[in-house]
Amino acid sequence: MEYGSIEREIRIEATPEVVYEVVSRPEHLKEWWPDEAELDPVPGATGTVSFGVSGTPEATVVPVTVVEADPPRRFSFRWVYDQGETATPDNSFLVTFELVPSGTGTLLRLTEAGFRERGWEAAVLEEHYRDHVTGWDHFLPRLVSYVDRLVSTA
Numbered sequence: 242m243e244y245g246s247i248e249r250e251i252r253i254e255a256t257p258e259v260v261y262e263v264v265s266r267p268e269h270l271k272e273w274w275p276d277e278a279e280l281d282p283v284p285g286a287t288g289t290v291s292f293g294v295s296g297t298p299e300a301t302v303v304p305v306t307v308v309e310a311d312p313p314r315r316f317s318f319r320w321v322y323d324q325g326e327t328a329t330p331d332n333s334f335l336v337t338f339e340l341v342p343s344g345t346g347t348l349l350r351l352t353e354a355g356f357r358e359r360g361w362e363a364a365v366l367e368e369h370y371r372d373h374v375t376g377w378d379h380f381l382p383r384l385v386s387y388v389d390r391l392v393s394t395a
Contacts, residue, residue: 245354247351247352251348255389255392259347260340265338267288273384274290274384275303276293287304289302289305303320304320304324313340317337335352337353337354338351
């Protein structure tokens with residue numbers, strides 16, 4: 242296996258405008274992905290996403306830097322870099338959500354890249370890659386369910 246990037250495509254029964262809000266705004270992100278999100282969805286903005294109960298040893302706080310915000314087409318950010326550092330291609334992963342109109346809905350293309358660029362030994366690279374594959378395979382269906390609930394109550 243190459244461990245270069247993760248790519249997923251899912252179809253969502255909502256407009257690209259709705260899906261863009263769900264993948265870029267903290268109040269929506271925390272409904273399907275992290276437990277907490279603090280992020281201004283504009284290029285260059287930094288923030289965090291948190292997994293687990295805040296203040297417990299199991300909680301993980303991950304820095305995030307927005308790279309691109311092009312509503313309703315693309316939203317990308319760098320994440321998983323050390324607190325206090327500036328995100329670069331060598332020290333972080335790049336997640337891109339590309340939104341393509343598809344009939345009455347949206348085709349969401351997710352790409353997460355930057356695994357090999359970290360310079361990790363093979364076992365560490367494989368562990369992080371598999372962890373992120375498992376994560377996206379868990380969270381993307383939650384995104385679809387959340388959007389379904391959101392548009393059905395609108």
